[in-house]
Amino acid sequence: GQQVMQIPQYQHVQEGEDFTTYCNSSTTLSNIQWYKQRPGGHPVFLIQLVKSGEVKKQKRLTFQFGEAKKNSSLHITATQTTDVGTYFCAGPSNDYKLSFGAGTTVTVRA
């Protein structure tokens, strides 16, 4: 079955630095979704990418969908303490099942 893999599992970032988390699927995806989970909270939808090569920005967050629609990335610039949490990517296995990556847990050093 489809597998969605994320790296790195942990990212320790100095406040103000940039970082990127990567998501790779074993199969071509119709779309990819990104979620953020704050410590002790629940996943919250950030964005969805649908088109090959699509790039979307949300303030300091840049999301990219690969040309082959099998990988995606989330790049955060000038990391802030508010960026702390776990970022998940997710892709549909079929109409009814969403496969989540294991997540990248981000901590920020002030």
Added chain:
Amino acid sequence: NAGVTQTPKFQVLKTGQSMTLQCAQDMNHEYMSWYRQDPGMGLRLIHYSVGAGITDQGEVPNGYNVSRSTTEDFPLRLLSAAPSQTSVYFCASTQGRVYNEQFFGPGTRLTVL
């Protein structure tokens, strides 16, 4: 709108006990699902429902039952709790299918002793 609500927030069970985790949504969403979250493993789909009276298995269904008698409610039953079911459980809903934004509940933290 309350969105997706879950009860209880915390629960401790002994091995062999049964219980029901409640989930409700007030957005008239057709699709509802249950996930469990374990460290380093992301979110794994337990069961899902595409509408009242229709449920199906996800990735890790063993030990769990679900039913969907109304659009709003989607309870998850643990038949005979085992320590391996210690986890955080999230209910989610969306309009249509999984191609759309999933709305998650606040979660239930379950410990099985």
